[in-house]
Amino acid sequence: MPEEPKSPTLPPSGEPKSTAGHAPAVPAKPAGPVPIPWDSAMVGKLKGQYGSGIREANTYLGQNYMVVEPSIVSELLQILRDREQFDYCVDVTAVHYPQREKQFDLIWILYSFPRNERIRVKTMIADGERVPSAVPIWATANWLEREVFDMFGIRFDGHPDLKRILLPDGWKGHPLRKDYGIIQQDQEWVQANLGIESGQ
Amino acid sequence: MGAGQPGDRERPINMTDRTITDPKGDDPKTADSTRFLSHLELDQPDKTFLDSNELVINMGPQHPATHGVLRVILKLDGEQVLGTECVIGYLHRGVEKIAEHRTYTMFNPYVDRMDYVAAVSNGLGYCEAVEKLLNIEAPPRARYIRVILTELNRLASHQLWLGTHALDIGAMTPLFYTFRDREEILKIFEKYCGARLTTHAFRIGGCQYETYEGFERDVIKFLDFVPPKIDEYEELLTTNRIWLERTKGVGVISKADAIALGVTGPVLRASGVKWDLRKAQPYAAYSDFDFEVPIGANGDTYDRYSVRMEEMRQSLRIIRQAVEKIPEGPIMAKVPKVMKPPVGEVYHSIEAPKGELGYFIVSDGSTQPYRVRVRPPSFVNLQALDNMVRGALVADVIAVIGTLDIVLGEVDR
Amino acid sequence: MLNYITSYLSSNTTPGQAGNVFWALIYILVVFGGISVAVMAMNWLERKALAHFQIRLGPMRVGPHGLLQPIADAIKLMTKEDIIPAEADKFVFWIAPLIILCASFAVYIVVPFGPTHAITDLNIGILFMLGVSSLSVLGIVMAGWASNSHYPLIGALRSSAQMVSYEVAMGMAVVSAILMTSLHGLGAYGVGAGTSGTGTLSMIGIVQAQQEQHVWFLFKFFPLGFIAFGIFAIAMVAETNRAPFDLPEAESELTAGFHTEYSGLRWSLFMLGEYAAMIAVSSIAVTLWLGGWYRPFPNTLTGETWDLVFSLFPGLTFLALAAIAFVGVRRMPKHPYFRVQTLGLAGFGVVLGVIGLILFVPPVRDRIQDIFWFVAKVAGFMYLYIWYRATFPRYRFDQLMKVGWKVLLPIGIGVLILTAVLGVVL
């Protein structure tokens, strides 16, 4: 089903907001868009199959996503590709939530050519937890997972050649983690290879 | 913090073996010291009478034909390529890390610096993603202006691609023709938003500037000026025997491989997949225009060339329709001075000249995005290089890198 | 001593044949000096024509319309530092460009600018030319090896493999042309039987054969002459590593081929050798197929009036050049900065005009006639070289070899056999 323009529950955008600019009191913000449960034939089948494995399946701003248990992720991805024809893995990426117990959000964005539909599969994993690689399912995941490893330090089991892709090999630290400072650099690597005492 | 040679002191890559055919291959120093090449196993082929050992050649990062700072390690048997390994990251500026320390509007200009050849479409992708996050809609006039400028930018990007691609294969003249015509587009950009390359033409919620007084006249003059010029490029190359010989059947990628490798844009369409985001998931007023999506038959360099040439013509069609039907009205939606998008995440992608350019933005309700992930088409297309080049000759590697139309600013981000 | 000099003036053979050392030396100086000037002019013409092909102006700053650019380049190259790589083989590194230069210039000994205007007339003329031009392969291979680094070696091996394989195709085309000198079949064109029936290898002999047979070999036995000429034209472009076949210097793959490590004057010797080889190979083509120094349509448009008309051509071309120069002067911007340049261009135009007028004087007109036509035809070939370079992309190495061996050679052998059969049968 083509992505419907806007989720129905949102207030109609035409409603005149107060004129922009320096209105004295900012009016009470209309309730922001809220994720609504997403139930489609596919989700029903998957829930039947995995039950609690699929934590939640919602639509937010018209984009369907489901949060899944790490244990069943690779199996689910395989099913999504073979049965549900999601033959194009758009992106594999991660988001770091240091304050949460399961620190990382691992996200696969999939698209199906036959059904012209896009979904996101999310799973939450702790630091150091390993996830089976998606390379056997989609060849494009090779470099995408290497970049996630390079930037976040998440290891993927079964990846043919898991090593850094953007940063030099000997670099220590994973920049996109929240605890990695914006101007921080691997001083030891910089001195060893560039012969300058600091990167700044 | 730039990149340099990998960690250990001793140079891991033996630049080039001392002589071409060292009969006995005295010291296998190429084998152990290249753990960097772990997946390119350096086995000796079955011993023939005149055995030749593999030759590891470094192409780049300062090579005339790699569009930017790309280093390709080629494992050659004589002239034939046995395997390639792309070493990238020389132009890595950490755009995604910077995004987490900038507000939404401050990050807008950074986006132009990624694919500096098609800066306008980068901006369009980002602005639309944030608008979706804020759940606001750009007014119709702004959407039309966005379509016109993005299609002009697609034309300019394809022209630059054609010039450099032909130069790599040896034809010097198209470069000057394409740059002459591209100049007209850059003039329009300069008159509209003051910049030629990294234009920062759009704002979240619409466009910053109303179109300058003679905008429609310039665009229409351009629309009449360019079609015969495109025929000039075709005249030079399309039926040129040597061009056909250098591009037909070179760098072939099958439809299944293309989908499995996640390749998008003209490279995917040349392999026969009729998929264009402007048609599949229309954004920014593309649904109002009719245009065809050109596809190729057997996914070789020549098909990618003809797909892009046809796309140039289709872009002209879109611009003509857009300029004729451009509505009046405001060019900027109501956008709060301090943007605080509600907590949530959104993925929005557009059809950039190179392929599907996607933005995955996570917002935690503050003025700064919590996480911005850019899905770069060149990065994913470059991954298909190894698949397309295995078994080809060195000269074909140059042609295939050219036809993939990669820009290293986008690959490395 | 004086009569030794004047004795030659009346004789109608080339100085080399007449054994007159003094005139032979003068001819050598004139021809080699002329070739060097032609190379400089060719360098300027290539940059300007290539630029105008690509809608840009080319060198404009050094002298009016960049006319002094070649001189500036020459001075720059001479004063540039001449680096010899550390581990390079000094002797071989030093001698390689000289070999190429000697090979390219030795060809001019037998190039016939006129019935008596050639340094000498070896009776194995064409054989000597092919032999000497194949010597330049040695120079290239040595240059590549002496630079002692990887890419020049690969470039050198590639270009020598290319030259060796295209020499074969060239040889086939040349042999079929020589066959035509003796086989003077009546032919469908009613062309009268000509020479005494004995073929000749000597260049002047070939041109005279074309004159007597009243047909250019290009049009003899119609398709065959044309095909042989086509094969030769393609092979000669490959022989000099130019245009679509300039793979050894393919910038995009191997840096700059065999002359990567050379710099300064030594590098300019390579360029001199390349351009000289281009002119030499074109002069072979002109001699063999386009009737050497004879004016076009020597037989169909015969008669006194036509001779007069054609004899005016040299003067007319120089006057036309002078006219172009003056148009350039008028279009020169009026800014004081350009005053010197406009004066220079005007002076150049005047000189050309004067030469044009002198060429109208009858005694000079007759003498200059054959040299002018020969040089005009070679100039046509030069323009073709530049045209190729502007339009054609580069062949891949294996395609280049395929064209050489699988396309040109079979057609060459076919043409050779057909010429022989046709010559005997007709």
Added chain:
Amino acid sequence: MQEIAQPGMEPVATTFFFYFLSGITLVSGVFVITRKSPVHSALALILGLLAQAGLYLMLYAPFVAGVQIILYAGGIMVLFLFVIMLVNLERSQKEEQFNKQWLIGLLAAIALGALFVLVYVKGKSLFPYRIAQPIENSNTQQIGVMLYGQYMFAFEIASLLLLVAIIGAVVMAKKRI
């Protein structure tokens, strides 16, 4: 040397050129065996062959001289240089160049020289002393007639032999045809 006014080659200072060319041939011959680097000896060999071509010219055999230049200097020597460059020469440079038996070599050379002189002196009558005569019609035609006339059979066998050699080389070099 009586003046032979003849369209062929005019003899010009032949004696000087004779000694000059044969001198070059001898010196380059010595260079070939004494040079340390194989490429230098190859160059010396090329020089020697070109000097021989000059000698042929003096014997009024221009065709043979032309063929000498094309085949020897242009073809075979290029092959020599190809092989010399492709084979890794690092080790051969380092090894000791001269083995110790040069004394025996010298003796053998002297014996051979004496043999030549003996044959020349004894068979003086076999070699009639004649001045090289410039031939009437072109030398190429004579050779052509001889080659395709009398020695037709030998010519074909030789070409067959060459064909076999070429095919053999291709079979060896190409891994898969």
